[in-house]
Amino acid sequence: MLYATSAAVMALGSGLGNGMITANLASISGDMGLYLAEANILLAVYVAFNATANLMLVKARVQFGIPATMHVVLGALMVAQVVQILHPTLGTAILARAVSGLASGGLTTLSLYNIFQVFPVKTRPVAAVIGFSLPQLAIPLARMFPLSDIAPLGWQGLHMVELALALAAWAMLNLMPLPPVERGKVFEPLDAVTVMLTIASMLLICTVCALGRFYWWTDAAWLGWMLAAAIPMLALALFIEDRRERPLLLVRWFGTKEIVFFILVAIVVRLALSEQTYAAIGLLTLGGLTSDQLHPLFATVMVAMAAGIATVALTLRPDRVVPTIMTAALIIGVGAWLDTHSTSVTRPPELYLSQALLGFGTTLFLGPALLFGIGQIITRGPNYLVSLIVLFSTTQNVGGLAGSAMLSTFQITRARVHSERLAEALSTGDPAVVERIGIYARLLETRVADPILLRQQATGLMGQALSGQANVLAFNDTFWVVTILAFGIASFIAGVTLLARLKAGRAQAQQVTR
Structure with missing residues (x-):
């Protein structure tokens, strides 16, 4: 039961913080003085580091052990969140999202390890299914978190939640130790080259995906340059790995x-x-x-x-x-x-x-x-x-x-x-259009005295209604x-x-x- 609780804590720690930021990005990005398009870089950084986390963590767990590796990762996460809370800037927010993405990859694996302790060996496939699926529950849970509880603290409230989750995960890691695993020296110098090339390429690709629709794909030349740089770097990383003896x-x-x-x-x-x-x-x-x-x-x-x-x-x-x-x-x-x-x-x-x-x-x-x-x-x-x-x-x-x-x-x-x-399809002479504009005009006439301005604003409301319907379609x-x-x-x-x-x-x- 305690290991199941620990697995749930690790699963929530791996996804709840980022889910809350994703859910509330449009509402609170202004708290940092950012446009929504600029704030989306935080999502790109998180995804890039989360996608590549296990390139570093898998070998680190083998060489240094699971507890030592996760103590370092969770410690870095707590430090990054505290720095962001005390000195909130875009740079510290990006650092916090990078470390959070890395820690999320480790916490997902920790959740799986804890679930393994609950089930007998013969049912390990079932444990694997549950362990990898539990973090998905953090996504709808993040959407259910009352915004009013964090709104007074703005963006910093979300970092406090992430800090609390990291502290809870660190506590469970110490309270519920995992069985020891075989350790050995596995890191090689070329690992660092592969990791750096992969992270850099993923950062560029994720940034393009996150910002493309805001700056528009064909209007911002730098989006194309990012992809042009990312693809060769990723190809070089794969080429190096293909030629290594122990890739x-x-x-x-x-x-x-x-x-x-x-x-x-x-x-x-x-x-x-x-x-x-x-x-x-x-x-x-x-x-x-x-x-x-x-x-x-x-x-x-x-x-x-x-x-x-x-x-x-x-x-x-x-x-x-x-x-x-x-x-x-x-x-x-x-x-x-x-x-x-x-x-x-x-x-x-x-x-x-x-x-x-x-x-x-x-x-x-x-x-x-x-x-x-x-x-x-x-x-x-x-x-x-x-x-x-x-x-x-x-x-x-x-x-x-x-x-x-x-x-x-x-x-x-x-x-x-x-x-x-x-x-x-609409014509200003269409009786239905004239009637709708008239309805908008009657709603505005108590606030707008000038008949020409009243007509313009009523027509503008008609245009907004048309735009809304176009978006629904x-x-x-x-x-x-x-x-x-x-x-x-x-x-x-x-x-x-x-x-x-x-x-x-x-x-x-x-x-x-x-």
Whole structure:
């Protein structure tokens, strides 16, 4: 029971702080004197360091031990949060997000280790599913955190929450020690080169994904220069690893058909899951709802995600991994399809079912996807573990950021198209348009005496209503994209599975005839 509690604390520590910052970024970025576009650099830094954390931490745990490694990481996290609280600047905030992303990777693994102590050895696959799925519950929980409790302290209130979580994780690490593991000298000089090149390239890629829609992809030349620098650096890191005798990353393994299948499915499903974090929230925010009004919705999502974890834990078997992933994609597709019928008056109760399906599909997908990857390394040996963890973390973290970037870009583009079409369809001589402008004018006439100015402001309100409707239609288009993606990947998995079975059947028939 104590190890289960420790696992829950570690899981919350790995994701709750960043989830709260992501959920409230638009509301509190002004507290630091930043535009929203500038504040998004904090998300990019966190994702980049979180995606690459295990490049450093896996070997550190082997050479120095789990407790020593995590004491250093948690100590750095607490120091970074205290510095940010005492001296709040953009530079210290970036430092805090970098260390937080690194610590999150370590805390996720610690949560898994603690869960392993709860279950017997024969049920370790179930423990792995639960351990990697628990941090996902921090995302809806962050959306349920009352903004009024941290608002008096502004941005610093969120750093205090992260500091408290780090202290709780540090306390549990000391109270509930893990069994000792075999240690040895594993670090090599070239590890540092690979780590630095990978982190630098990921920082550039994540920055482009986070800021592209704000500065617009084709308008800011520096976005292109960032990508132009990131790709060669990442390629050089992979080239170095491919030529090493004892590499951190087994690059050629990434090119096998099983891992390509794994990468494709993981990225596409992660893109689809961005529907919940960007599109659904964007639609409700467009309707004027605040974070505090979405608490019941995310309570429903959290229950659904917990149900997904329980379902996988109770039903998963090696022969069910791929069908479970396909089922998760279908459930995500159904949830996104339900949202395609949204209107300007859609409110959280209308989204309970669809978002619950997406939450259920999230945790139904994560565990089996991880076990699919683990199944690929069982016959190859533990040397492949670092490559798998880094690959899985990258597809989920960078994939989520890229998914939001893709969906937001599509939504903005479609909103412009719908706005133009609606404007073309309306005429100032249309009786319905004249009547609506008249309604707006009567609402304003007590405050605006000049009839010309009154007419202009009423027409402006009409334009705002048109823009709002165009954005709603664009969000519906975005939901359709997610629906097609989810159903498409489910069909792809079904096709690959059927083809594999047909090949196996033909091979078996040929053996019988011989």
